[in-house]
Amino acid sequence: MAASTVEGTVEGEGIGARVRRKEDARHLMGRGRFVGDIQMPGMLEVAFLRSPVAHAHIRSLAKPQGREDQVFFWSDMAAAVTPIITRSSLPGYKLSSYYPLAHEKVRYVGEGIALCVAPSRAEAEDLAELVAVDFDELPAVTESEQGKAKDAPLVHEEWGDNLCLVTDFDSGIEEVAKTAPVKVVREYRTARQCMHPMEGKGLVAYWDFQADQLVVITSTQVPHLIRTGLSECLGLDQSRVRVSPPDVGGGFGYKCLLQPEEVAVAWLAMTHKGAYRWVEDRREHLTAGANARQHHYKVTAYADERGRLLGLDAEINVDIGAYSVWPFSACLEAAQAGGNLPGPYDFRAYRARTYSVATNKPPFAPYRGVARPGVCFAIELTIDAIARAVGRDPADVRAENLVQAAQMPYTNVTNKHYDSGDYPGSLAKAREMIGLAAIRERQKGREPDGRRIGVGFSTYTEQSAHGTKVFAAWGLPLVPGFEQATVKLLADGTLEVRAGIHTIGQGLETTLAQVANQALGIPLKDIAVKLGDTASTPYSTGAYASRGMVMAGGAVSKSATELAGRVKRLAAHLMQCKPEDVDFRQGRIHAGEASLSFADIGKAWYLRPETLPDDIDTNGLEVTQGYKPDVDSGVFSYATHAALVAVDPETGMVEILDYVIVEDCGQMVNPMIVEGQAYGGAAQGIGTALFEESPYDSSGQPLASTLIDYLLPGPTELPGFRIGHMETLSPYSAHGIKGVGEGGAIAPAGAIVNAINDALQELGAEIGQIPATPERILDAIFAAQPKQAAE
Numbered sequence: 001m002a003a004s005t006v007e008g009t010v011e012g013e014g015i016g017a018r019v020r021r022k023e024d025a026r027h028l029m030g031r032g033r034f035v036g037d038i039q040m041p042g043m044l045e046v047a048f049l050r051s052p053v054a055h056a057h058i059r060s061l062a063k064p065q066g067r068e069d070q071v072f073f074w075s076d077m078a079a080a081v082t083p084i085i086t087r088s089s090l091p092g093y094k095l096s097s098y099y100p101l102a103h104e105k106v107r108y109v110g111e112g113i114a115l116c117v118a119p120s121r122a123e124a125e126d127l128a129e130l131v132a133v134d135f136d137e138l139p140a141v142t143e144s145e146q147g148k149a150k151d152a153p154l155v156h157e158e159w160g161d162n163l164c165l166v167t168d169f170d171s172g173i174e175e176v177a178k179t180a181p182v183k184v185v186r187e188y189r190t191a192r193q194c195m196h197p198m199e200g201k202g203l204v205a206y207w208d209f210q211a212d213q214l215v216v217i218t219s220t221q222v223p224h225l226i227r228t229g230l231s232e233c234l235g236l237d238q239s240r241v242r243v244s245p246p247d248v249g250g251g252f253g254y255k256c257l258l259q260p261e262e263v264a265v266a267w268l269a270m271t272h273k274g275a276y277r278w279v280e281d282r283r284e285h286l287t288a289g290a291n292a293r294q295h296h297y298k299v300t301a302y303a304d305e306r307g308r309l310l311g312l313d314a315e316i317n318v319d320i321g322a323y324s325v326w327p328f329s330a331c332l333e334a335a336q337a338g339g340n341l342p343g344p345y346d347f348r349a350y351r352a353r354t355y356s357v358a359t360n361k362p363p364f365a366p367y368r369g370v371a372r373p374g375v376c377f378a379i380e381l382t383i384d385a386i387a388r389a390v391g392r393d394p395a396d397v398r399a400e401n402l403v404q405a406a407q408m409p410y411t412n413v414t415n416k417h418y419d420s421g422d423y424p425g426s427l428a429k430a431r432e433m434i435g436l437a438a439i440r441e442r443q444k445g446r447e448p449d450g451r452r453i454g455v456g457f458s459t460y461t462e463q464s465a466h467g468t469k470v471f472a473a474w475g476l477p478l479v480p481g482f483e484q485a486t487v488k489l490l491a492d493g494t495l496e497v498r499a500g501i502h503t504i505g506q507g508l509e510t511t512l513a514q515v516a517n518q519a520l521g522i523p524l525k526d527i528a529v530k531l532g533d534t535a536s537t538p539y540s541t542g543a544y545a546s547r548g549m550v551m552a553g554g555a556v557s558k559s560a561t562e563l564a565g566r567v568k569r570l571a572a573h574l575m576q577c578k579p580e581d582v583d584f585r586q587g588r589i590h591a592g593e594a595s596l597s598f599a600d601i602g603k604a605w606y607l608r609p610e611t612l613p614d615d616i617d618t619n620g621l622e623v624t625q626g627y628k629p630d631v632d633s634g635v636f637s638y639a640t641h642a643a644l645v646a647v648d649p650e651t652g653m654v655e656i657l658d659y660v661i662v663e664d665c666g667q668m669v670n671p672m673i674v675e676g677q678a679y680g681g682a683a684q685g686i687g688t689a690l691f692e693e694s695p696y697d698s699s700g701q702p703l704a705s706t707l708i709d710y711l712l713p714g715p716t717e718l719p720g721f722r723i724g725h726m727e728t729l730s731p732y733s734a735h736g737i738k739g740v741g742e743g744g745a746i747a748p749a750g751a752i753v754n755a756i757n758d759a760l761q762e763l764g765a766e767i768g769q770i771p772a773t774p775e776r777i778l779d780a781i782f783a784a785q786p787k788q789a790a791e
Contacts (some may be wrong), residue, residue: 014518015735018672021510022524023503032247035202035219036279043204046265046278047124049114049131050288051106054142054360054700055153056135058104061114064130071131072115074101077267082233084258086324090475093165093331096156098323098363100233100264106135107155107322108362109702110288115264117276140700144296144317144357155322155358164320164356165331169338171413173302176311176349180302184385189769190374190749191693192294192319195367196712199249200280201289203262205269208242214270215242218262221251222542223532224500225478229258229326230266245532251504252684253366254290256544258326286710287702290365291694294319295337295374301382302349307390307397309383311349314341320356321363327478330364331356335474336371339414343379344423344461344638346403350413360700366544368681368745372460373688377770380458380750384757385766393440394754395431395457399424402459409731418461418636420728426640426662427459429724433660434642451646453657454759458750459640464546464739467632482626483547484538485555487516487563489621491606493599494526497560500540501552502532506741507673508548514669515553515735519560520567521584522598538624546739549669550635554627554734563623570601573613631732637740639663641682641747645755649763649781652774654690654756659719661747664726666738671725674740679721681744687713689749690771764788 083097118124147162203218320330334354387394405422704710729736764784
């Protein structure tokens with residue numbers, strides 16, 4: 001059972017109140033509307049024939065006789081469609097053309113070759129089996145180290161190598177390297193993973209003859225961006241493309257990209273003027289869906305005799321798969337890794353070179369935390385390695401290396417501007433909650449069952465709501481600016497909130513309503529939140545980078561505050577008082593002893609305009625405002641995770657005995673939702689640490705194509721999370737809010753593997769690769785035995 005150290009609720013329903021989610025009423029009753037729930041007359045189902053080989057030239061394609069009008073290749077759509085191309089202004093970046101269906105060559109197992117249409121999905125899949133394809137198979141690139149070799153097969157011949165991008169950062173490391181008394185060298189690897197939202201990718205596309213418009217109902221985090229991307233690929237004006245996302249069963253970054261299937265099915269609807277649906281199944285997700293998080297780090301750390309970090313030197317290799325995916329290049333992962341490796345630590349000598357290496361695997365996509373789970377794993381294990389080298393407790397070494405509260409705001413070595421916080425404070429609270437002193441005493445004895453216990457910590461920063469300057473510096477073609485939101489008081493006194501961001505399970509229908517309630521006092525039951533549809537919401541680049549409450553919340557706050565001023569002026573006229581005498585209480589509008597309902601204001605504006613003054617503000621009761629923080633380099637949430645584990649040295653099995661999270665996301669809009677985000681993220685992070693991996697063989701064949709092979713943590717593998725909150729308000733954002741959506745997934749691997757290494761310290765064993773499977777733990781123990789015997 002998860003527990004929190006914060007009790008009680010804020011009075012009312014506004015910011016800080018622990019209110020139940022509005023959207024749960026439909027979801028818990030099975031009344032959500034997902035892509036798979038949509039029914040339309042005459043709608044046909046789509047299945048894709050996918051490549052069974054990782055790298056090959058396509059010598060020939062043939063449609064089944066008599067069924068030619070149900071099967072489509074790239075050649076059928078080439079005249080009307082352009083491939084997906086992700087551009088970047090970063091020096092040395094190489095373009096790749098990602099065709100909706102393979103053109104001349106396939107570059108990974110699962111790449112789409114043919115689109116097949118039938119009245120049912122089963123019939124469409126049967127039809128796909130009748131398509132004849134002749135391949136001229138090529139050697140595959142399956143690892144980043146292999147891809148960097150001079151004689152490696154080329155994923156894209158026109159590049160001349162497999163390096164999509166190489167980046168360098170050097171603040172000066174040589175002097176520290178010469179003089180530092182402590183040098184620690186480590187190598188770390190993180191596994192390739194899939195995201196596994198409950199609902200995979202999927203869409204329904206049809207032609208709306210009344211609007212003369214292509215309508216795409218797609219499970220996406222970024223509906224307005226998808227409209228832009230479809231417009232580019234299909235050659236349609238954006239005014240003739242409507243993207244209308246339904247309920248979305250989880251995103252995690254997987255659904256913030258323009259997928260080739262979306263382009264192919266949208267083309268089908270555009271050209272054949274019918275309705276078509278495709279829904280990704282779990283095997284497609286595991287073998288053909290976008291992957292994430294396969295990093296390889298070579299790290300050298302320099303420290304003084306106490307373990308004070310003086311400098312860091314790193315080479316980072318990221319296996320990005322076969323293509324860059326629109327609009328966020330796969331190179332974003334490596335660039336983020338190089339920029340975020342220093343984490344929450346205070347040092348000034350840093351050198352990092354990153355390699356984004358193309359391989360014959362599915363393309364990379366951003367996944368909850370984007371690079372930070374990998375860099376947090378690497379830096380946190382390095383801090384513990386330094387502590388062991390100097391003979392001190394890792395928690396003490398970590399505390400001395402963290403940026404101190406008195407240093408805030410702090411600009412770190414890679415120019416990350418940490419706006420506020422108390423990083424050592426979160427560590428101290430986590431130490432207390434996990435009971436570090438008692439654990440150290442317990443470790444002096446032996447566990448009755450022969451297992452060894454260990455404790456590990458992991459502290460991270462999460463840059464959220466990255467702004468215009470940050471995205472422009474990354475060289476991306478689409479850069480977010482002002483987030484907009486519309487609030488409208490209706491004639492019956494209810495409120496409508498519209499924002500272009502979309503909800504993917506993070507509770508925005510509730511939290512945005514709470515922000516509006518804070519400004520106006522209208523009860524949550526009378527606030528309707530409408531999100532995402534490009535036909536009815538202001539432009540937004542969407543839900544990603546934990547930006548929802550900072551950006552959309554700020555826009556709703558600004559619009560609702562403006563609307564509140566207009567309501568007060570109208571109410572003052574009706575109650576014959578000054579606007580400054582008007583306030584909102586208990587869902588009504590008050591001035592002294594007099595009061596009005598919001599319905600009275602709505603009725604006056606919409607239905608009884610003769611009651612209004614001649615000089616009334618003609619802008620009315622509908623407000624759209626744009627917002628971004630005063631400093632738009634992002635705001636920084638942070639947390640410390642602490643894990644207590646038991647490791648069986650005979651079997652390599654790990655049990656998480658206790659798990660503590662101490663987080664600070666600034667002002668919490670809804671503490672209950674913050675906790676849900678932390679628990680869900682930590683559960684995903686435990687999967688990263690101990691279970692999840694998408695391995696490939698030397699020919700590029702995926703070895704985990706079902707959930708028997710790809711292990712996900714379930715309730716029996718998860719601990720009873722305990723959470724503590726700190727609230728350090730950001731000086732830059734509305735209400736001091738910081739993002740929190742990704743953070744829970746960043747720290748677990750570092751905390752858990754540090755705990756495993758702590759447990760195995762007496763055996764001389766150390767893990768530097770995740771997932772930390774029983775096999776890898778036993779390998780580390782066996783590898784340490786000769787060294788232990790020699791000593």
